[in-house]
Amino acid sequence: MIRVAAVGDIHLGPDSRGLLRPAFDTLPDHADLLLLAGDLTRHGIPEEAQVVADEVAGLPVPVIAVLGNHDHHSERPEDVTDVLRAAGVTVLEGEGTVVDVDGVRVGVAGTKGFGGGFAGRSGSEFGEPEMKAFVRHTRGLADGLRRALDGLAADGCAVRIALTHFSPVPDTLVGEPLEIYPFLGSYLLAEAMDESGADLAVHGHAHLGTEHGITSGGVRVRNVAQPVIRRAFAVYGLPVNGFHDSGTAGPATYGSRAHGSATDRPGTSGPATDRPATGGS
Amino acid sequence: MATEPDNGSAVDDDVGVGTDTGPGTGAAHSAPNTEYRIAHLGEQLARGDLAELGMRIEARGDTVHITGTASTAHDREAILRIVAEELPGVRVRADIALADVSAPDHSEELS
Ligand SMILES: [Fe+2]
């Protein structure tokens, strides 16, 4: 069993410094990796990113993130990314990364994603340049996600997770006003996941939404926006190749999960991720 | 919420309390405009230091109802202050929860 911790929309700023660290310090007891589903800052400035970086720096589990719309607000996503990377966070956009969890290759493919709406109720690449650019942005990011997931499959990942900020499905938006669904996600993200395959999809962005959903291809979707999960993070246990390891009878090649902790791994000062699985965009 | 609000709405801010009374009330200028003021409040919350886009703000009868989750008590006070500034004279009912940042006590096992 791979244990995935995830949270999005923590929206940290200088006055929320230290808010999440006590809970994050318990991560080794709960999880093998931590996913951050975007909107980590309020305005997307380096000072806020530094608060996020300090919150996760030195954690003994790999930390993998995508940015959200708030992290783009100041139009300095590269600076935000640099600050997070300096603290050991793997920041994905149209890329995948592989984490080795006791011999199991766990792949995470990430993109911010964008809006546009859901099948039958979505915007089209038509008309004014602004409208075309809107839909093209989503399509480009969904294509990046697809390539990243394909790359992880080619790379022999036993478990693949799609990490986005915007939602791939309407299910997890329930609680938000219907009228704004097109600003909250796009079916193009779900289509990419269904075509390339994924064992779990994790997103944020919809603060008033619902935790549970599923794509039409059967990929489980979880909205981990912090106001939705009402905890510092949620934890999902994923079977490896359908095998449920309760910690007592894991196959030898996967190692024992009896310790239930990632702290016995070498290189605890940073993520155990190795490299991007695909070129991505 | 994801909607980045527009800038520069040209709505007249006549003082008026209460929800829209519907068509047939005649003079546009004297029509109550809580609806637009709610929209402006949403803009103010998003634009300011809070960058708050996660509040649901809705008229319910003669009351404006605000629901959502704030990161800290300080943020919640700041939100309520902006609400008071933007909607003077309007009855407001706010149910703003504080974010729970405790570690989870359970996990979900997916098969
Ligand atoms: Fe958010």
Ligand SMILES: [Fe+2]
């Ligand atoms: Fe967002």
